[in-house]
Amino acid sequence: MQAVQAAAFGAPSVLGVTEVAAPEPGPGRMTIDVTHAAVGLVDVFLRQGLYKDRPGMPQAPFVPGLEVAGTVRELGEGVTGFTVGERVVSMSAAIGTGGYASVYLTDPALVVSLDGFDVDSALAVSVLPNAAMAHVALTRVAHLAKGESVLVHGALGGFSAAFPGIATQLGASRVVGTVRAGRLEEAGRSRLPYDRIVDSAAMTEALAGETFDIVIDPVGGDVRTRSLDLMGPGSRLLVGGNAGGDWDHAFPSNDLWQRSVTVSGFNSAAYLPSHPDAIRPALEAARTALTAGLGEMEIEVLPFSEAATAHERMENRSLTGRIVLVPDTPA
Structure with a gap:
């Protein structure tokens, strides 16, 4: 073959x-x-x-x-x-x-x-495979409830792109994405069900006054840290990769208890083998x-x-x- x-x-x-x-x-x-x-x-x-x-x-x-x-x-x-x-x-x-x-x-x-x-x-x-992983991440790890809002970094990437559809299916009230400035034009043509996509470098200003119940971050680095400014008490940050390549990034853990937010990691290769019951409903x-x-x-x-x-x-x-x-x- x-x-x-x-x-x-x-x-x-x-x-x-x-x-x-x-x-x-x-x-x-x-x-x-x-x-x-x-x-x-x-x-x-x-x-x-x-x-x-x-x-x-x-x-x-x-x-x-x-x-x-x-x-x-x-x-x-x-x-x-x-x-x-x-x-x-x-x-x-x-x-x-x-x-x-x-x-x-x-x-x-x-x-x-x-x-x-x-x-x-x-x-x-x-x-479909990424959408299944998004379903597991949102239902089993981030615990999305109907009516909650979701922010997705790297919005057009293969993994991230699965989240708006699944979040919408699960009843999210609003799904916003962020991308690098060079992908904003592409974002404008996207058929993915985002309510809005903004420049990740200017997201704090572009989304001033807004907070999100769940933040999906497969990008890492400074984007991850600045996500805290868009989270309120009870918000959950789901860390799902390091596409930005900043392997030395340090996260300010004291901010978690001060802001009363949660950070969870999600790696399907680690999670799914120990939670096989999640796979079939996620695929469907x-x-x-x-x-x-x-x-x-x-x-x-x-x-x-x-x-x-x-x-x-x-x-x-x-x-x-x-x-x-x-x-x-x-x-």
Whole structure:
């Protein structure tokens, strides 16, 4: 089968298409014939070797990719609820690999059917897994209540972009996003259900007088600290990444008790394996939100052979919406 392999840790140029053996599903597992594989920031971090010294992380050479859409190829012993040929999307409950390939091995608990739903597979793989994670984050960690307001940093990023649709579905009264100044024009064209998107560098001034019950922050750094000025007593800050790359940032913990606010971390790779009961309702809620048009975004499709280009654009932030990869057409 075709697979995009990271031959070593390093620059995007380490990615190349190769032929490897297709995986076979053992008991309790299934394989998917991949039509679309989502490209995420975590794929970039893994390829760069950022996590290579952490236990359980992939070592080069490896095939990146956590989320795929396609059709059921084969069901392992004991697997029920799916049929061969059925359209599906699979998410990853851990930092795994293998998605940039024409066949993907997965756990059926992480798979949701698209059969009977009028949803494009490229859009589904770009939105649905992140929307499921957003559902878990909002319901299980941030405890969003109907009528509460939500602020989302990095509003157009793959993870953040899932929050306005799920928050709206859960009854949020207002969902506001922040982006870098260079993405404001793109934000103006966005079809995501934000009430407003503002410049993150000027958010305190732009949103003066407003406070939010929940703040979603996958960006980090100064954006995280300044979020405190937009939170009132009882507000919750959910830390879900470090896309800004400031790994040395220190957070003023004394502000938490003085302001009476809460900060929680959310990492699906850590949370979902220990809370498997959250996965199925989250996937189904995400599918409902997507079919209701709450996750519309721009998608660019590239062949496996242009995986390095996709990663370059992820690194230099020169993309609009999300990128998905598809197997190369045989010559």
